[in-house]
Amino acid sequence: MAGESNGAGVFGSSIRRREDPELITGRAKYTDDLQLPNTAYCTILRSDYAHAKINSIDASEAEALDGVIAVYTASDIADSGVPGGIPVGWLLPDMKIPEHFMLAKDTTRYVGDGVAIVVAEDQYTAHDALDLIYVDYDPRDGIADPKKATESGAPLVHDEAPNNIAFDWEIGDKEMTDAAFANAAHVASLDIVNNRLIPNAMEPRAALADYNNITGELTLYMTTQNPHIHRLLMSLASLGLPEHKIRVIAPEVGGGFGSKIHHYADEAIAAWASMQTGRPVKWTATRTETYLTDAHGRDHVTHAEMAMDENGRFTGLRVDTYAAMGAYLSTFAPAVPTYLYGTLMSGEYDLPAIYCHVYGVFTHTVPVDAYRGAGRPEATFVVERIVDEAARVSGIDPAEIRRRNFVAPDNFPYQTQVALAYDSGNYEGALDKALAEIGYDDFRSEQAAAREQGKYLGIGLSTYIEACGLAPSAVVGSLGAQAGQWESAVVRVHATGKVTVYSGCSGHGQGHETTFAQIVASALGVPYEDIDVIEGDSGVMPHGWGTYGSRSAATGGSAIASAAEKVVDKARTIAAHLLEAAEEDLEFENGNFFVKGSPDQTQSLPDVALQAYLAHNLPKGIEPALEATSFYDPENFVFPFGTHIAVVEVCADTGHVELQRYLAVDDVGNVINPMIVDGQVHGGIAQGVGQSLYETAVYDEGANLLSGTMLDYAVPKAHFLPSFETDRTVTPCPHNPLGVKGVGEAGTIASPAAVVNAVVDALSPFGVAHIDMPVTSEKVWNAINN
Amino acid sequence: MYPSKFDYHRPSSVQEAVQILSSNPDAKILAGGHSLIPVMKLRLAAPAALVDIGRIDALQGISRSNGSLRIGACVTYHEIANSADVQAAAPALAEAAGQIGDRQVRYRGTIGGNLSHADPASDLPAAALALGATLHVTGPGGSRSVSASDFFVDLMMTALQPDEILTGVEVPVAQSGTGSAYVKWEHPASGYALCGAAAVVTRGASGSCTGASLCFNGVSSTAVAATAVAASLVGSDLSDATIESAVGDLSIPDATGDMFASAGYRQELAKVMGARALSTARDRA
Numbered sequence A: 001m002a003g004e005s006n007g008a009g010v011f012g013s014s015i016r017r018r019e020d021p022e023l024i025t026g027r028a029k030y031t032d033d034l035q036l037p038n039t040a041y042c043t044i045l046r047s048d049y050a051h052a053k054i055n056s057i058d059a060s061e062a063e064a065l066d067g068v069i070a071v072y073t074a075s076d077i078a079d080s081g082v083p084g085g086i087p088v089g090w091l092l093p094d095m096k097i098p099e100h101f102m103l104a105k106d107t108t109r110y111v112g113d114g115v116a117i118v119v120a121e122d123q124y125t126a127h128d129a130l131d132l133i134y135v136d137y138d139p140r141d142g143i144a145d146p147k148k149a150t151e152s153g154a155p156l157v158h159d160e161a162p163n164n165i166a167f168d169w170e171i172g173d174k175e176m177t178d179a180a181f182a183n184a185a186h187v188a189s190l191d192i193v194n195n196r197l198i199p200n201a202m203e204p205r206a207a208l209a210d211y212n213n214i215t216g217e218l219t220l221y222m223t224t225q226n227p228h229i230h231r232l233l234m235s236l237a238s239l240g241l242p243e244h245k246i247r248v249i250a251p252e253v254g255g256g257f258g259s260k261i262h263h264y265a266d267e268a269i270a271a272w273a274s275m276q277t278g279r280p281v282k283w284t285a286t287r288t289e290t291y292l293t294d295a296h297g298r299d300h301v302t303h304a305e306m307a308m309d310e311n312g313r314f315t316g317l318r319v320d321t322y323a324a325m326g327a328y329l330s331t332f333a334p335a336v337p338t339y340l341y342g343t344l345m346s347g348e349y350d351l352p353a354i355y356c357h358v359y360g361v362f363t364h365t366v367p368v369d370a371y372r373g374a375g376r377p378e379a380t381f382v383v384e385r386i387v388d389e390a391a392r393v394s395g396i397d398p399a400e401i402r403r404r405n406f407v408a409p410d411n412f413p414y415q416t417q418v419a420l421a422y423d424s425g426n427y428e429g430a431l432d433k434a435l436a437e438i439g440y441d442d443f444r445s446e447q448a449a450a451r452e453q454g455k456y457l458g459i460g461l462s463t464y465i466e467a468c469g470l471a472p473s474a475v476v477g478s479l480g481a482q483a484g485q486w487e488s489a490v491v492r493v494h495a496t497g498k499v500t501v502y503s504g505c506s507g508h509g510q511g512h513e514t515t516f517a518q519i520v521a522s523a524l525g526v527p528y529e530d531i532d533v534i535e536g537d538s539g540v541m542p543h544g545w546g547t548y549g550s551r552s553a554a555t556g557g558s559a560i561a562s563a564a565e566k567v568v569d570k571a572r573t574i575a576a577h578l579l580e581a582a583e584e585d586l587e588f589e590n591g592n593f594f595v596k597g598s599p600d601q602t603q604s605l606p607d608v609a610l611q612a613y614l615a616h617n618l619p620k621g622i623e624p625a626l627e628a629t630s631f632y633d634p635e636n637f638v639f640p641f642g643t644h645i646a647v648v649e650v651c652a653d654t655g656h657v658e659l660q661r662y663l664a665v666d667d668v669g670n671v672i673n674p675m676i677v678d679g680q681v682h683g684g685i686a687q688g689v690g691q692s693l694y695e696t697a698v699y700d701e702g703a704n705l706l707s708g709t710m711l712d713y714a715v716p717k718a719h720f721l722p723s724f725e726t727d728r729t730v731t732p733c734p735h736n737p738l739g740v741k742g743v744g745e746a747g748t749i750a751s752p753a754a755v756v757n758a759v760v761d762a763l764s765p766f767g768v769a770h771i772d773m774p775v776t777s778e779k780v781w782n783a784i785n786n
Numbered sequence B: 001m002y003p004s005k006f007d008y009h010r011p012s013s014v015q016e017a018v019q020i021l022s023s024n025p026d027a028k029i030l031a032g033g034h035s036l037i038p039v040m041k042l043r044l045a046a047p048a049a050l051v052d053i054g055r056i057d058a059l060q061g062i063s064r065s066n067g068s069l070r071i072g073a074c075v076t077y078h079e080i081a082n083s084a085d086v087q088a089a090a091p092a093l094a095e096a097a098g099q100i101g102d103r104q105v106r107y108r109g110t111i112g113g114n115l116s117h118a119d120p121a122s123d124l125p126a127a128a129l130a131l132g133a134t135l136h137v138t139g140p141g142g143s144r145s146v147s148a149s150d151f152f153v154d155l156m157m158t159a160l161q162p163d164e165i166l167t168g169v170e171v172p173v174a175q176s177g178t179g180s181a182y183v184k185w186e187h188p189a190s191g192y193a194l195c196g197a198a199a200v201v202t203r204g205a206s207g208s209c210t211g212a213s214l215c216f217n218g219v220s221s222t223a224v225a226a227t228a229v230a231a232s233l234v235g236s237d238l239s240d241a242t243i244e245s246a247v248g249d250l251s252i253p254d255a256t257g258d259m260f261a262s263a264g265y266r267q268e269l270a271k272v273m274g275a276r277a278l279s280t281a282r283d284r285a
């Protein structure tokens, strides 16, 4: 794209991702690729039992193995005087917060819970030594089902949490909602399991910790979506080192989907082991460890009911959910089934009464936390499934019932019954576009004809809304976050007019190096090629909160836009001085300042930058150099929305579901790079289709993970998926400088309901009302044949 | 994923390989490595030594003579699937090999490793069984031949002794009037056969069936032949309706299940896959 990428047109064009050549040729360096001299390797012995008392640990054979430097247990960490904690970063009222130590002290609470640490000269020895540590366990009963865990007599995960209830949370108006049901003409009701998912980032988690025991500084390279959060938590909760002595660096990070937001014990263990041994220590998860220890997603058991009047107008929604927390409260876990879930229950609908009650439940499993979509896929699944069920019981077409209940385009801002205030939207616009593109009316006649021939076609809608770019910080704080949700940016114009941008976001596959440069190219009128974007190093950029929750464009991008604006303001002052004109008389176009009406006499941004650095002739009171920092705290969430439609054919002989078409019409506001937006939508849909048809983490009665490898856990493959069709409507966000919303999670949020709705539609001749995810061919076959 | 320590040998002849195996009771043969290395990395297996048979010329190559096809043990799935000889002589085998795993797996995995490993969900055992393959084996005491029906003993157990090497597989060349097919229902996670059906049928001059064989993998602990279904087809017209009613009686003893497909559902799938394999084989006969 050399040369042509100057000025305003860069924003909105499908520039190829500049990060890809390194990624696809294998040149990119991930944490495990990094080599430091004298590195030792760390492995972690993990509990084979979901629940057990540890009677004793005998590590003598392991310690005696040639090449083993040390074996540590929880008492060694405690004795070293570090805090050793793994904290929860979101507090709800009356929440039970059991101690979570870096290693299990006397009880293991899930298969994979860390029990001992080996540090050795090489990876092979470090793994060999694990087999030589003998732990005397006293196994206890475990429980993995979040609803059964609350029943009396269920094994307790923590003695201090009776019935395994971590928190009891509600939102909405119970009385008003109950009244709506008392007066309802129709009621739709569903029992829904939102299947538990295992994140499958291509790169497993890893850490390379380098503690300098002379300076007291720790450099920690790790797989993180948010280096500053990790620095903070390492300092305060785990290691006790002063924050300014810790530098967390995210090298190339190979995907996260939320799993690399959280603060886990393992990276802290690597850092602590480096502090103990005075050597760099590397830990890299095996894929098995990824499955056992990365926070899982979803895992809800829900009962939902929708009340309607005789015209199919929704009058009330009642939702009751048991949400698994796993064995400990992970970093943002309590927010996921509460403020990221209950608040979404209004969907795209003008719903006069809503009540949502949630139990957060401890289970003997790895913790559950944010996973692509985090709460919003669960909420959207409930809402969009119950809406389809409402259509079924009232005999109204699913598209029509949605249309009757949408928040109307002239009804914004719209205050929902569950706290959120939607700022903008045009839900019918996206629905109409999607229905036209899929050929909805024709499909219905095709479907009827196919049924005559024993072919079962189905169509499923998901008219979703999502709330991302959590904000503003004060509101998020009032809801329990122990974090801010603003974002930082530095835009530094060098003396030659080249630009380096620093963002507090931390991309791991999203393409920020490209899109953030596009923002700056448009704002400064500087060629795109002259702009580099740097993220992911707490030692280099100001504090930031990282990349997750589809926040980077809306918060990080806005911070960059506002820093760029400050740069232009300063440059204008200098340019006015150089042009001997008043600032108000200057125009700024394509990177050039000139006096209105005389465009031949210009000062380009590089000209101004050079003068700013030389500082030989600056206006009075203006500091040298040309850069600006911005800390941007948004006014509100952003609210992407849209309509997704799935078309399936179900084979009655086998129960096989063939996804024939998948169409997404999304409204993510202004689009910085359409190709990247499409890519995010594609990936999100693939993950959502994965949840709906294939993926599920299965624990047995004793809470052992059965789907512990990729032989048993079905990540969708390319040949399972059709070529996705994507389109957009554009309703700019009214409250940020770019008019952008977020797109990272939309596909994952919308798609499970679209697919399941399509399958249920295909099976309507068999009277099927619901099938739980994943909709395997066996479940479908059973639904047809029983 | 780091395996335990092991020694590595790379013999250049079958005799040398057998010798190393006989003197190292904890040694394992390494062929394509696509089953063995993953289990070593998971530390489910920790052989003291590996005997890499990948450079032994005698184990390579596909040749055709005297009405049979001989495939060396180290021939890869890619070679089998793309061999014009195999496609013509034993389409079911080419079809089965072509549906294994992904491209990388097909470039590395070998027919000998696949049959010796005898994973119940592997694709080749049913095809070998249905086609009436003969397996050639060499050990310290010399060479012997084992029919496919005697080879698969139980879950990951074969007639091979630990110091024996499967050297090659002999498959009869399809005569005119004989057709074969392999139909696979892929496990959504592993990509292995959740249910794979291999069928061979022969039609006489009148068009009626003079011989049939129907075998499955993925459904129970080892590849199985549905002998009763096959027998009931002999003498029939092989119409779709006949096939359908024949597989309707299919019953596979000891069917196994997992969280994606219970034993009962696999039985049902086997009926559908069986019928599809039989009708494709018939069309080719």
Ligand SMILES: Cc1cc2nc3c(=O)[nH]c(=O)nc-3n(C[C@H](O)[C@H](O)[C@H](O)COP(=O)(O)OP(=O)(O)OC[C@H]3O[C@@H](n4cnc5c(N)ncnc54)[C@H](O)[C@@H]3O)c2cc1C
Residues within 6 Å of the ligand: B028, B029, B030, B031, B032, B033, B034, B035, B036, B037, B038, B053, B073, B074, B099, B100, B101, B102, B105, B108, B109, B110, B111, B112, B113, B114, B116, B117, B119, B121, B122, B123, B124, B160, B164, B165, B166, B167, B190, B191, B192, B193
């Ligand atoms: C990602 C992936 C997907 C796969 N998908 C499928 C699939 O869809 N269908 C399928 O059928 N398979 C599948 N496989 C397994 C694959 O086919 C293996 O290649 C096969 O099971 C073993 O063959 P190999 O040549 O790789 O043998 P190896 O892994 O080298 O050996 C396997 C075992 O057989 C023994 N052995 C090997 N050769 C001989 C011999 N000549 N004589 C005696 N013993 C021998 C070895 O000692 C070892 O115990 C998959 C594997 C992977 C990694």
